[in-house]
Amino acid sequence: MPERYRPIVDVHVILEHGSEILLLERQGTGYCDGQLHLPSGHLEAGETLIEGAVRELGEEVGVRAAAVDLRLAAVVHHRQNSDLARIGFFFATSRWEGEPFNAEPHKCGKLLWCDPRVLPTNTIAYPAAGITAYLEGEPLVTHGW
Template sequence: MPERYQSIIDVHVILERGHEILLLERQGTGYCDGMLHLPSGHLDEGEPLAHGAAREACEEVGIRIDPSDLRLTAVVHHRQRPDLARVGMFFATGRWDGEPYNAEPHKCGKLLWCDPAVLPSNTIAYPAAGIGLYLENRLYTAHGW
């Protein structure tokens, strides 16, 4: 029997502050350095989606989010390259404890609060697709297929 299809699951967090969201400038990672992304990462084995999103936000920007305060706003089935696809789960919240800061300076150059309707030109296309769905109140897209 052929093996079942498996995909990487990514969790992304859209932190809402008024009419802005938080983006991080990647650096020193080898993937899209100098470009902007949401607080995000890979889901760990056995981890519920919202818990993974809250964990990643804590690791990257030092804030605490109650997973029950996260709402699923978008799902992006992203084809990164012909042999690699991932499923991105985008969560949004305006509730957290602490002030966001660069908790991973070895991976992040700076934090930027931006208008999600006018993303900077150096925003990575994959998270931009999820942010677009969030703005349009649409749940799903296939990106890069």
């Protein structure tokens, strides 16, 4: 019997500050180093999507968002390669406590506030697809299939 399909579940957070969103430059991870991504990560066993999103914000940019302030902005079913798929839940918020800072300098080079309508060319395609879906009001998109 074939093994059951098991995509990785990711949570991404779009921090909205006026007309800009926060992106992080990856470094030292071996995955897309030098490219830009949202605060994000894998959902951990036993946590809800919202709990994972709140945790990732704290771990990566040192801010705390209330669960009620995170709204689901888009879902992206992403095919990373022929053997690996991910389902990314993109949340957005303009409310949080604290000032974002690089809380993981061993994984992040810098933080950048960017216009989501004109993403830098070194933005990773997967989160860019989620950001585009968020801007266009598309609740579900596929990427890489």
